[in-house]
Amino acid sequence: MQQASLLEVKHLRVEFPTRRGTLVAVDDVSFDIGRGEVLGVVGESGAGKSLTGMAIIGLLERPGRIAAGEVRLDGERIDNLPSEAMRRIRGRRIGAIFQDPLTSLNPLYTVGQQLIETIRTHLPVSRQAARQRALSLLAEAGIPAPEHRIDQYPHQFSGGMRQRVVIALALCAEPELIVADEPTTALDVSIQAQIIGLLKRVCREHHAAVMLITHDMGVIAETADRVAVMYAGRLAEIGPARDVIHAPQHPYTVGLMESIPKLSGGRARLAQIEGAMPRLHAIPRGCAYHPRCPQQFARCTQERPDLMPAGSSRAACWLQARGHDV
């Protein structure tokens, strides 16, 4: 974190023009990730966390578009690049891992063919050397007997093994940034633990920056150095993982943490946040969370809070301006 950040996102805004007006799915989101750092992005469905990731890797589906703000990779702007230039960056400098490993792999090609193609697209190596590299990547991703597995098709792999292949694919060209969108959500807990361990090791050994998008606070607690909590398209809170989890500052983060059942919690009643996240066409005025917030006051209904210092984190909450302790 002392060194310059690898990824800088500033005031990012993603819009979807529709017949009934423009929907703002990501609104004024700013954060950065350093080399070798894992930033966890959490939020419930519809919070805009996946769209933020898609905007960064330049895969927003039309009619969605980046309406404002910028994305910089190692100082260079990448949000306004022509699609051809962006395609070279994607895969070479930014690797992506998605939720469902079956849809990220082509069922008609062997795992080896897909790895070799990706390697040779981005690196000037011979077919032979690419195959060697593919083998060592599969081994690194924890696939037993890679010499045998490399010539098999995706359907011959189990879910956990497929996700390992996808991780190997993302690592093909030694990317500086890895965007992982719900990489463990489709997997069972025992496999999830293995994949989390693999991601952590890869990040450490390759000194890559990782943006880990998930709805699972447990995964964040295990993996992330810092956490960004999103709500209704905006950052609600961002800070060191330990502090956000143990001493959340934003009332939404507090509610979210309390509503997670814990093994140690036994059968004591769960705290619940009333209501649901607003839909995009009906985001309330002021702070988007105020209708559900137990601590709202007049200012929350009128003015939208920006991130402000809160303990060792930053939170977008007027309570902080009041000097209140949450």
Add this chain to the structure above:
Amino acid sequence: MSEVKPLLALRGVGRDFDVSRPWLNRVLEGAPRRLLKAVDGVSLEIRRGETLALVGESGCGKSTVARVIVGLHTPSRGHIEFDGGELSAATRKDEVARARRRMQMIFQDPYASLNPRWRVLQIVAEPLRAQGLAGKGVIRTRVAELLQQVGLSPEDASKYPHEFSGGQRQRICIARALSTHPEFLVCDEPTSALDVSVQAQILNLMKDLQEQMGLTYLFISHNLAVVAYIANRIGVMYLGRLVELADAKTLFVRPHHPYTRMLLDALPDLEMSGRSRTPVAGEVPNPLDPPSGCGFHPRCPHANQRCRSERPDLRARHSGAQVACHAVEEGRLSG
């Protein structure tokens, strides 16, 4: 346990699925019949008013158990008793129908389990109509009452499912399940499609309803933390068999079976205590070709020759837990 009769009892229940190639291929290629034993020899009892949870990873057979109980699958082996009466083809049809009326099911995906072309009124009233329990005039008031019970408003009866969020849809599913005054609810992953804050609302609602109506739940889930919150007793399944059955408290404080220990160990640590974790090795084997002996032995650090050849049965421990493990039984594994 013996003095109180259980509401539901499974005795050696098994369910096979025929996954053979088509008949012609079998004849021409000499391919054998292949049976997938999704559930094999599961015995358990559920007492009135309690919540029994079944946990396990995908493919362990927990949902098949749920479906066998409510009659969506017929059992291939074993007996199911509901309130003392046998539920099987041999029993008189109307008796079975009467018993089935007293149980209902809630499914995982509230987007797939509601008919998008029906209004909520029709959806919630369908079980009443199907079982001829209510006349036209009564239905409207009964649905309004049900919607209020699950935290919706009576006006929602005239809306369509798409007008609701995931959590609200699951409330509609619960209202539908409650419409016939069932005593026993089978809930198959009712919250796993929901966000955590909404999950908390639904779990709390289910607990409140249980208290108010004295409901009995069979709760299927892959999430141990959710199960710790909702269940009185927990059964852990692996490859179609129960490997451990214990009180919720006992299971989390003193897990016996190596698989249970592994599952607990694999849970992400929200407390960030930095506890050391034994890495979990391997994956669930193909159920078409299950390992000999104990199904868990290829992944088990304590497996020996006996585990590879002889299948362990559930045996009671001092703690009251029932465990199917040779290592625990022989004392090779502490606990």
